[in-house]
Amino acid sequence: MSKNLRINNKQFVDETRKLSFVFNGKKLYGYKGDTLASALLSNNIHLVGRSFKYHRPRGIMTSGSEEPNAILQIGNDDALTEPNVRATEIELYDGLICNSQNCWPSVKFDIGGINNFLSPLLPAGFYYKTFMWPASFWEKYEYFIRKSAGLGKSPTKQDPDMYDHRYMHCDILIVGGGVSGLIAAKIASDDNKKVLLLEDKELLGGSLIYDDNDISKIDNQKSSEWLKRLIDNINNDKNIIIKTRTSLAAYHNYNFLLARQNLTDHLSVNDRNNKIRQRLYKIRAKKVIISTGAIERPQIFHNNDRPGIMLASAVKKYIDYYGVRCGLENVLFTNNDSAYETALSLHNSGTKLNAIIDIRDNSSSEIVTKIKSLGIQIYWNHTIVNTKGYKRIKKVTVMKLNDKGNDVIGKKIELNCDCLAISGGWTPMVHLFTQSGGKLKFDNKDNIFVPDKTNLNQLSIGSAKGDFELDDVLINSIKDTKKFLQIENSNFDKIDVKCSKEKEKKNIWLLPSDKPLSKTKPFLDYQNDSTAKDIKLALREGFKSIEHVKRYTTTGMGTDQGKLANMHALGIVADTTNTNMGDLGTTTFRPPYTPLTFGTIVGRNVGQFFDVFRKTPMHDWHVDNNAKFENVGQWKRAWYYPKDGESMHDTVQRESKAARKSSGILDASTLGKIDIQGTDANEFLNRVYTNAWSKLQVGKCRYGLMLNEDGMVYDDGVTTKLGENHYLMTTTTGGAANVMSKLEDYLQTEWPELNVFLTSVTDHYATASVCGPNAKKIINKIFKDLDLSDESFPHMSFKEVKLGDINCRVMRISFTGELSYEINVEASYGKYIWEKCIEAGKEFNITPYGTETMHLLRAEKGFIIVGQDTDGTMTPVDLQMDWIISKKKYDFIGKRSLYRSDTIREDRKQLVGLLTDDPNEILEEGAQIVKDENKKPVNMLGHVTSSYFSPTLKKSIALAVLKEGKQLKGQKLLVPMINKTIKVTVSDTVFLDKKNERING
Amino acid sequence: MFLINCPYCGERDQSEFISGGEAHIARPKQPTELNDDQWAEYLFMRKNIKGVQFERWNHAHGCRKWFNVARDTSNDKIEKVYKMGEQPPKL
């Protein structure tokens, strides 16, 4: 720390706690209470980065979230490093390591700086214009753009930190703990409301808390003293929950807000262990009060971006809060009274103020009079036309303004300085208000956009609504809050505020220079290097909408979202095009207001908690038996069970051979199950499935196909008649929830007259499906008293039996074409019955098989899988399943659509089988099918939907959807792949056991 | 993320509900009597207006009941929630 830059005895910085940190490899010191920015400034470091396009040296400019320049890379650990951190927003901690971004090899000597001299070649829209053409060069351009863009480095390893989410509810949410927010909180609490108060800094109080001058007074006390008493009061108020270091990220409809709290970022790295780093609050508030304050505007003049040029309010905060002088030779440049408070702070701290340049003619407020009386030179009606100093400002050149304020006259005056504090007035922080859908209106007197209409229960108060002087802020905040909360009286009603400033200011969006505009660099967006000249160029090139001008010039598109000078950009557009700023509108403010880490967004939903997953009751057995799993919806399904060293292909061949030759067993618990009861249950099934259900007897099962109202296949499955008015419907694994919802929809809205009740029982039952020629013998070993003869227990029927005390529902149904039984038991017995089957099947080499083998087995039989062989554009007719459409039923879901002009087209895509000419060639699922690959453009006829090598048939088989497929049986077609073309022949969809003989063992 | 006042459960977060599109489009009682155009009118044509729209919503992660909502599509403000079979409010 430089001794003469640090002012001692400031209450917010703890000088007994010295902290070390490293900036660009150099070890430096600061104090507890410093931000990284104030610590750097106390070491006389202004230059912290390079600008994005021209690589101009840039210094710390602000003391808050609007900071455009001081964005640093924090940490040097591959997992913990964080780019784009604003030095003004990070509290200093012991051992902090930070580096400048966007400069190589160093911030002091930067090769990209040559862009600054090339700047006439880098006008607005340069990137759009240059890198557009030719398109084939884009890959090369992108490499260079990314390299020179370089805004920091992302971490390359997994984030080891813990993040948290929490829901909160409150009567009144107050965003911003400055004086107006604190007053509102107290008024609401006194009215017995539950208040949640958010403050993004470490301490409450906003800018008034460190206001050391004694010109402004509240109730005859120094305003900061008055405020401290209010804060003490609020800290002890049980109705008020305070969250500090918490910034609001987003304000959504219905007063749903997201806020992020920093919990450990201010601690030294060692103190962070096992603590939650950041917490995201999801807040529902009955009412919201926005008291986010205002941001000081810069002024727009030639070379207004040198290190050492700072906002006047920031210079004041560094002195009064952190006890840090930003320079030893200061000059102030303003268009309003508030910079005179900075003058007073400079004076009171014994810091040299060389001059004040004010573009106004005069001011006679108390504070200006006081400054005048101190003998400080004020240049009224003057402006800065240029600045000098490459890595730090050294001089400003000042000239007199003409009467209109659009040109400069007279002699040039040169003033020395190492810090130039600028003030262009204030911009209310209306970002949250507009995020929430609120509409702004333009205030022509103050040249600001202020909140106007909103649909939400919200209020903006204080300088966030455009009140900038202390008396206005306090008196209007009290009045507005009372009205908003419908309160008659408050404890603040007799407040007495003494304020010293004049409200008049003079506004010139772009200050004139002695040079023509084309020769100057008046910066608007410091991060993206856009200047007033770029805006004018965009307008000349025909851009009119402010949204287009923004994108073309990239003004306001950096990480600071143009918080500083968006208003000037608008002002210059309005001036140039002779438009009223109110008619021009603003660009859209999008969340997040300040950047969020990805960690905060995902919270605890990482790793195994990324998504919910469902396990069947037999899951542990599958794990113990080396199953590989596949995700089906949220389910983990056993995919295949490789034996040591087996590939997936080999496993599937082995599993399917065993199922066809002797026996296999599949965990079918994931199939959706809906229990259907009621006197109209049968009629209901008639309406939702395409086939007829009236004649189904108790104890029988039937396959059903369900359509959408548009006639397209939606789901399929077997339904069993358990009792006279009682059915168990199965659905596809992935479709279960949607089918349930669809059926409820029809029952509740279209057919409320039906007496039917639906219950989802998917999780209530576990299902083991035993198939193969030896299935009957295995089932017989388990259920010794059960008559398994074809007469008593034929295909597509069901029996209820007991195994000890366990109720078992046994269905004889088959998805493999083999003789097969499905045993359904209450879920808690699932693993027991599974192990029972494995034990009973041992002598028959019972082989557990997964979904992959199941897919192969059913494909050999030409059974479809909804969602694999269908895609929402296939009718039953397209699937060659005409047999399942009842001709007798008057109506069912989707029936009318089956004879729309489009669905009866002959040339629709239809399901067919495909056989490769080379039986060992396996087609790729998704591959395109063509007739002639030489005639361009190649006509696509369809694509492969399922493809396998069948060990039983010893050849490759595939299902495909093909235009006019039904007519093409026997035709030779082509499947072009990246390095070869596969010859195929269209076939029947049933490849194995066309007469269905295996179903009886 | 708006709040919906389920007529059976009370006010709940939007994430508990699924939307079922425009309301008061009854499924024709005799679809087979309709020509292609009339059926397409029922099947595909929706108003999708800017302003207050009558919609069907389902409390999928709650009581599973379907009901109607009058929602302003321009700002998601819900003017009224009413049960299936009830007439839409006059606006």
Ligand SMILES: [Zn+2]
């Ligand atoms: Zn409900």
